[in-house]
Amino acid sequence: MSNNDFVVRFAGEGGQGMVTSAEGLAQAAAQVGYHVQTFITFPSQIMGGPTFAQTRISVNPIHSSGDYLDALICFNEDAYETHKDDVRKGGIVIYNSEAFQLEDSSFSVGLPFAQLAKSTGNARAENMIVIGAFAYLINMPKEYLEAFITKRFTRGRPGDEEIIRSNIQAFQLGSNEISKTGFQLGELPSPQPPEGQQILIKGNDSLALGAIAAGVNYFVGYPISPATTILVYMERNLVGPGRFVYQASSEIESINAIVGGGYSGAKAMTSTSGPGFSLMSEGIGLAWMAEIPLVIANIQRGGPATGLPTKTEQSDFLAALHPAHGDASIPIIAPGSVSECYDAAIHAFNWAERYQGPVVLLSDHQLSERSQNIPRPNPEVIPVERRQIYNGNNGYLRYEGNSVSPMPLPGGKGAYVANASEHDPSGDTTHLPHRHVEMTERRFAKLKLLENEHYERLNADKSIAVMPWGATKGSMKEAYGILEEQGLDIAWYYTMFLHPLPKKLLEELQSKELIIVPELNYLGQFASYLKTLDVNAKAITQYMGLPFKVANLVERVTKTVTEFRNEKVLK
């Protein structure tokens, strides 16, 4: 592990301040120009339960939250037992000596977290005790954290000064205590601040901001982990005349409400996760059938049914592609980073408006909760599109022709019936065989309007490639860097536009001998989809509710490539 890059994990019982510690540290480091990323996972309960939060701090840009820990900070013994195997060789464990004792002091040090905090006069300053201890271990200048504490607690309230004083004291106390042990992890070099202004933001907030930049003015959602924070963001911010935000009574209500909103001319959106997405199936089919623009953000969690509400997985790809009965195939955009969450939301609205139908914005738990420094988004960069609106007279045939046609809006001319039943060009119900042929082909033809988006490629002349999707992009990107150094000689492809794929990208993929798709699900869902498109894809899967480790991807991609090459030689 280089000295440019440190990973610390805070583990314990929910409510003990793990998340506050990880995010506080990330904020402090990002403020002075380091690259940071957090990873947070917690059980589905209000208080308590095993929780951990991790922060990675680096001088250089990073794409994952780190495989192995330089420091593990344990608030109780369970946390130690659960996480000790993730500590790298030479890493240090700092544990709460009020909760348990470790005998081997060659790698561990116990501190009385609560007692130290109390001695500052602020029993809630335990976070700062442990942050102080960690900061000492990596020789992070104390000024950085003092500045952060001062900024954070200067809130214009009477008690601010005392809180700032006690937190700074706690921070120093943590540092002093650890300095007595002689432990040291290395020295974090001075930051090399990235060019351009940075913001520190979580994936779901980034996604919500993208939607705002795209002009969302109608949002209805229902609380569900890990999508709730999008609804909360919208409830606070999507206000004023011409905008509507609402917590519905169910996901069935949400989806049908945004169908109505999209129909009446609004840029309509909902956010949900797997179980809610299942409930929305029929409504998504309605939007496809009646050709109504709207965006559904599905922030994936783990497993079928209630599954793993607060763990990460990429197992809704096939559900997003075919959420409903009958012939339908829903466009999917899946961001691969916190920064892409913002862009993907704008693209999703643009797609919905362009082809006049539902679009799934497929994110996941690890992106939703991850705090990361990203370049400040510029709302001007991606042009915002608006649907073609019908401006003619009455008697218009809304569904005539073999691709998208201007959409009349209630209140204007061109009244029609947006119909969930198969319909003729006017929107009236029909059972004629040729109409079902025409209309089915019309709906699929509109997807062609979405095939010209961008994609990433590296070493495109190689015959074998990796192609991650969604949040696995980050871990795979770091793994790809290592594989390149090791001389594995494979190409890299990536796009957030999963369906329909950019036409040129698909052609390139079809020309390759093998496309390796790392994805967090059992079925190898995206790889199986690529196979239906005549791409020789092979999945590398993981389904434990956690992201890939970079080292694991390096090993498995190497193995897959080697086996493929050996088989080829044998043939």
Added chain:
Amino acid sequence: MSKKNPEYDFKWCPGCGDFAVKRALEMAMHQWTIKTEEPIENTVIVAGIGCSGNIVHLIDGDQPFGIHGVHGRTLPISLGVKMGNPDLNVIVVAGDGDFLSIGAEHIAPAAKRNTNVCAVIMDNGVYGLTKGQSSPTTVLGQITPTTPYGKIENSINPLDLYLTLGVSYVASGFSSKVKEMAQLIQDGMEHPGFSIVHVQSPCTTYNDNYDSLRGNVKKGISPTAYDIALDHDTSNLEAARNLVNNPGIPLGLIYRNPNSVPLENRVSNSQKKITFKSAEDQISAFTL
């Protein structure tokens, strides 16, 4: 599109109550355009699935907008249409199966938020389109294809249900009384909040209860439907509850909350001191 579309081949059975509801709806929409001086295109009909929902394709004359959605979801869709553009006049049309069985979960939230839409519910006591199965308003013991030995559930009292859930305008109509129904629908459209006009609209094929509703002197049947007395206090919830829990089917306005505040006003009232921040300003909140 009106019924003149030759490709659209749906037909109601002769004598179906829905013909009368269609006429009443056309009259009410027409009156609405005259009174408000708004074009008919400002009206949107959100239709459920069943015989009744086909009204949206059968309107004669000037055409309103329409959505013929999926089964049971008229209220969520109408929430969407209305709050997507609060200037629209939004009407829900659905049957007892669509509204009170598969869609029943949506009535309470619509009442609590007071979505400003007018729902016209055609109650024929059966699922007609799928050929006569039992519905929530089918009476206990009745034989239908899905209750071959008699219905085992009690029937619900829709009017009592609406009052209990807090619907701010509840009226009861009958397909034999078109003009009165038209007035109830028009008043429902004008009511600032969620209004329901629940209409007895008999199915002449599977559940012909005209005789029971209107009475039949020759057969010695006295009518169950009756006009509400003129002195009924429509602003009195208690009186309304008494009315709908007495025997028979009262026709007319049952309850109107005089203090009804529609959803769009609730939203604007709650946000009086809040202003929308531009995307740039919202991004700035995350700067380091």
